Amino acid sequence: MTPAEFGGPPGAAPPAGVDSSGAVPVERRKYTWFHRTVAVLFVAFCLMMGLFLVIFPWTEYWDGNYFVALAPWRSYWQNMYVRGAISGLGVVNLYISLVEVFRLRRFAGR
Numbered sequence: 001m002t003p004a005e006f007g008g009p010p011g012a013a014p015p016a017g018v019d020s021s022g023a024v025p026v027e028r029r030k031y032t033w034f035h036r037t038v039a040v041l042f043v044a045f046c047l048m049m050g051l052f053l054v055i056f057p058w059t060e061y062w063d064g065n066y067f068v069a070l071a072p073w074r075s076y077w078q079n080m081y082v083r084g085a086i087s088g089l090g091v092v093n094l095y096i097s098l099v100e101v102f103r104l105r106r107f108a109g110r
Contacts, residue, residue, distance in 0.1 A: 036107050039100065046097035051091025057083035 008100055056062060066079050 031107055036104075039104055039107070043097050043100045043104070046093045046100065050090045050093030050095075050097060053093060054087050055090075057086045 056057050062068075062083070063078065
């Protein structure tokens with residue numbers, strides 16, 4: 001607390017009963033079963049999407065899907081860089097799921 005906040009002169013110390021550290025007690029958030037369930041479902045979704053996006057572009061099914069039949073997209077769809085970019089999105093999803101797994105600890109001990 002600055003001297004101006006407690007009404008004293010600029011060089012004076014705060015009064016004896018005033019906490020000068022500025023720490024404010026914060027109430028811990030209470031999580032319900034719904035929060036836990038949504039967090040676990042989000043981790044499962046990101047993990048499945050990540051695995052799908054990492055693996056699917058490199059399988060033989062990639063060349064037989066709907067978007068390959070579209071003539072202007074064919075050259076882009078079969079490009080290895082596009083496959084790598086989609087696999088990169090899968091890696092990002094895997095990373096998000098890993099981070100969320102470690103964040104699940106916020107529900108522990110309650």
